[in-house]
Amino acid sequence: MYLSKFTDYSFRILIYLGNHPNELFTVDELSDILCLSTHHLKKIIYKLAKNGYILSSKGRNGGIKLVMDPKDINLGKLLEITEDNLNIVECFSAENNTCNLNGACKLKPIINNALDSFKLKFNEYTLDDIL
Numbered sequence: 289m290y291l292s293k294f295t296d297y298s299f300r301i302l303i304y305l306g307n308h309p310n311e312l313f314t315v316d317e318l319s320d321i322l323c324l325s326t327h328h329l330k331k332i333i334y335k336l337a338k339n340g341y342i343l344s345s346k347g348r349n350g351g352i353k354l355v356m357d358p359k360d361i362n363l364g365k366l367l368e369i370t371e372d373n374l375n376i377v378e379c380f381s382a383e384n385n386t387c388n389l390n391g392a393c394k395l396k397p398i399i400n401n402a403l404d405s406f407k408l409k410f411n412e413y414t415l416d417d418i419l
Contacts, residue, residue: 295370297324298332302361305342305354306419312351332370339369358419364411374403 300322305313315333319326333352337344343355 291367292371292373293328294332294372295367297322297328298336298366298370299363300324301329301332301336302341302354302366302415303418305352306358306361306415309354312349312353314351318352335370341366358416359414361415362411363413363415363418364407364409366415367407367410374407 301318304318304322313321315326315329318324318333319329322329333342333344336342337352341354341356341361342352344350344352
């Protein structure tokens with residue numbers, strides 16, 4: 289199992305903002321603090337703001353801050369929002385499946401069960417649990 293950089297960076301951003309709840313940060317400041325690409329950061333900030341996790345305001349007094357209570361930020365929900373592709377094997381993708389064992393394979397349900405368990409484990413925790 290491999291999480292995308294997008295998901296990893298989303299977790300990092302929320303952890304940092306959660307540990308500094310009363311502060312505003314610019315994209316450049318967060319980029320420097322977290323050692324992340326400004327380009328990646330802008331895309332992540334946009335998605336987190338669009339989903340109501342953070343407030344991102346422009347202008348002289350603008351900045352980025354966490355607006356949801358960390359107790360209300362479920363890590364499993366965040367994983368679903370940030371991870372575009374959890375197809376951990378080829379046969380999970382309708383578009384890219386070239387496996388000729390698909391109809392008789394007994395491995396796919398085992399992998400699917402493991403993936404479901406992975407997601408359920410994340411659902412047990414909130415941002416508050418990891419701050």
